[in-house]
Amino acid sequence: MKVVLYWFRNDLRIADNPAFVKANLIADRVLPVFIHQAPDVKSAYGFERVGVHRQHFLRQSLDNLQAQLQALDSDLWEYEGEPENVLLQLVNAIGAEAVYCEQIEAPEEIEQCSRIRQQGIALEEFWQSSMIDPDVLPFDLQKMPDIFTQFRQAVEREKLRFAQPISAPTSLAPMPVILQGQYLPQRANSISQATSIYCRGGEDAAQAHLKQYLERRLPDTYKQTRNQLIGLDYSSKFSPWLALGCISARDIAAQLAEYEERHGANEGAYWLWFELLWRDYFRFIHFKYGRRLYRSQGLGEAEVKPFEPAHFRRWSCGETGIGLVDAGMRELSRSGFLSNRMRQIVASYWIYELHGDWRAGAAWFESQLIDYDVYSNQGNWLYIAGRGTDPRGGRPFNIAKQTRDHDPDGKYQELWL
Template identity: 65%
Template sequence: MKVLIYWFRNDLRLSDNPAFTQACLAADSLLPVYIHQLSNNELNEYGFKRVSHHRQEFVRQSLDQLRRQLRGLGSDLLEYEGRPEVVLAELAKVMSAQAIYCEQIEAPQEIDQVAVLQDLGIEVNEFWQSSMLSPQDLPFDLEAMPDMFTQFRREVEAVKLRNAEPIPEPATCPPLPQSIDAIGDKALPSTSPPLVNTGYPGGEEAAMLHLKRYLELRFPDSYKQTRNQLMGQDFSSKFSLWLASGCISARVIASELAVYETQFGANEGTYWLWFELLWRDYFRFIHFKYGKKLYRAQGLSKQTTKPFDSLKYRQWTSGNTGQPLIDAGMHELERTGYLSNRLRQVVASYWIYDMDGDWRAGAAWFEAQLIDYDVYSNQGNWLYIAGRGTDPRGGRPFNVVKQMRDHDPHGVYQEHWR
């Protein structure tokens, strides 16, 4: 009798989830679990919670939907709170589980969680599944991948890689282990009241509906022209919201985009959407090459960091810098959990270059606020703007006055988020 635990991490979906499918195939009985990290509610070194209510609510909705899907397959989802490695070790012991299956996350904290479990002698089977391309299809080893994005993209395009093929959701799911009674009462209650309405519901079903709508309304065609706008629903795809919690995979999005291209023809917009998803992959893959070095103050550079100024930090985070575009952007971020890519770049640049801020403090604020927080994309983009990543051109300071002129010439955005 093979008892396995499936640990949902940032992969809150059933379709195109190879790790979950493999667990279903390998188990006689399977316990699907999600662990709310205790550290998310603790104050970080800057004095605020690591996860804001916006993301908590989105994840809450995603989990509720995942539970419904699992129940439809005769299974369930059990939720716990704590340090994942501690909770999982206890569960594995009580359930006499032979192994834990989960997605692989190549970031320091997540790597450590798995290492602790393995040190305890627990078998952990990890599957890399969060990128659009499969690492084994790349024309280079990840450890030797090109540092520059342009070179990376050229080499990917030279071998005509578009996306790895997604897989369907498993038709059946093994039953819950009989020993469930021994641990069931320690699980958290399955639902909690909604906290806020973010306007974008979490969950796999909502993700698929959003993708369908985005394609049906032909938004990819205008994406290249609109992607740098600051306001509105469809100037950019908003896929990131669901990608971050894994409610949908990048492979599914890319393969639907390929179908769209065969139906309506490829164009600048469809290419550019793929191109942006490739940036997402790039920031993931670069973690295999540089790992923890990406988390140092100097990143990959030799630059030093100025002393941390908490007063300036409060001004920036609360949107009280006196610079109207920056303040409006920071208000939008805190009130909604989302910010356009252009404004993410501009407020990050302002913190680093105009306020002499430590990029890691900026990244920590984004981590807390963003619904679409993704460890690889957040770290990668902050390093890129700070000039401490792989980009040989150094940092990317933005001129705020020029940005206002180009993207908010009549102050509509600034007025809206005052």
């Protein structure tokens, strides 16, 4: 009898989850598991790595995943601690031959997998978080173009759109029986519930949101509205569910393609695909540069300024005295979300006006954002700081101009201040 443990990471879904489907096809019994990091884990700057909004959205997503698994006569087992320790105890307890999981190509996650293998565990990783399958790209990832425009042009020349998503399974392998006398680690306590002002976690909520977004023909106006600051519909709001893998980029792209077949292609629908391609680019560039993207100087040579706690407190609390910046930072703290435009504005202010360490800003976003994604977060902060692959260097924003362009009547500032 073949027993496999499936470790859910940032793929909290049943539909279009090839690794989970494969585990259930090749094994007689499968134990689905999620591992929480310890709640007292802090960033290098002293604040919690997973803030309350991220915790709540994760809790909702895990509850929904568990309900879906239970509907298929399986379940989700949650634990807390270092993955290599939890998985070793579980593998021994259930007699698992292997652990299957999603591949995450970021330094901390790579190191996790290395430590797991050092325990003698057979770990099988599967790449499944991008819209386009890297195997069909017209270049090796180690030699991919540094510049996004060149990357996009190469993809479009080959007429690559997305990998076809797979359907959700209609049945799952039963769970294993715990072996007699084996120690089973204690399951994690539940995180308290809360509701985001923008969205609720989970695959069901993700699919419902995408359905209504398409039914209301919102792709048609996306390009015109995407830089607005207030409301739910100015942008797609796909990112929270994408970040935890409650829905896949392939699934969104496929449904968007069906939408274009029904209603005709337009600039807004293309721009949604374009943004998903940016997401892929930030993922693929990790294969090329890896840990270099996480150095203080990034891909450049200039060192960062010393970290100033007082400046950081003013910025993170929204107390800089600059209305637009403060409104953005308070929206982030209160809601766990921030528009792409405002992310660029507040990041620019932290780096160029307060001369802050870009890594501290990235860490604060990691803590606060419900749509935190290690690839996109790192990529965007490097882009603004001029420490990534952009040959034009940093991207300082003129805050006065941004205020005139995007909040001329002060309504956004009034809302959050």
